[in-house]
Amino acid sequence: MEKKTTTTKSASKSSIQFGFIFGLIMILEFVIGYVLNIDPQSNKVYGLIINLLNFLVLPLTFIYLACDNYKTKINSGFISFNECLKIGVSVCVIAGLIYGLFSATFAYIFPEYFEEMFRKMRTIMAQENSKLTSEQIDMTISFSKKFMNPAISIPTTVVMYAFFGLIYSLIIGAIVKKDANQSF
Structure with a gap:
């Protein structure tokens, strides 16, 4: 029983470290984009790269690193599928929470940044889809503004990253798992 408690604490230590x-x-990606005034809506390549990084490459990488760290450095070369799931989802939840809190704080400190983003969004929507009426564009933007509310944006970000963490943990867990009772 004592071993199980120590193992759980070590797994969470690995999750917290890599999730952070x-x-x-x-956050660094966001700040660099802000400082360099790169707009992911008008610069499609930048937006695609950021989305690929944040929703595919980085989660896979950090879930793998956290599971591998736990397996090799903490748990004597063993990791169960269940532990991979816990670690992977925890990594993504922690990262999503940190990013969600930062984004909400940034929106509070620099509201003009998001107002400018909504103005650009309005222009792009009008240019790319001439069938949209002004009322439809206003409704879309007001809906987007509602999701900028921290009471909605933070939990949504955390849940979204938890979902991605679960999916990627299933894949990584199938690859890296090595139970203590396995023998080759």
């Missing part, structure tokens, strides 16, 4: 790094990298 993952969250900081997402």
Whole structure:
């Protein structure tokens, strides 16, 4: 029983460490885009790269690193599928929470950034889809603004990253799992 408690604490230590790094990298991407005034809506390549990084490459990488760290450095070369799921979802939840809190704080400190983003969004929507009426564009933007509310955006971000963490953990868990009772 004592071993199980120590193992759980070590798994959470690995999750917190890699989830924190993952969250900081997402914040750094956002800050670099802000400082360099790169708009992901008008610069489609930048937006695609950021989305690929944040929703595919970074989660897979950090879930793998956290599971591998736990397996090799903490648990004597063993990791169960269940532990991979716990670690992977925890990494993504922590990263999503850190990024969600940062984004909400940023929106509070620099509301003009998001107002400018909505103005650009209005222009792009009008240019790319001439069938939309002004009322439809206003409704879309007001809906987007509602999702900027921290009471909605933070939980949504956390749940979204938890979902991705679960899916990626299933894949990574199938690859890296090695139960203590396996023999080759």
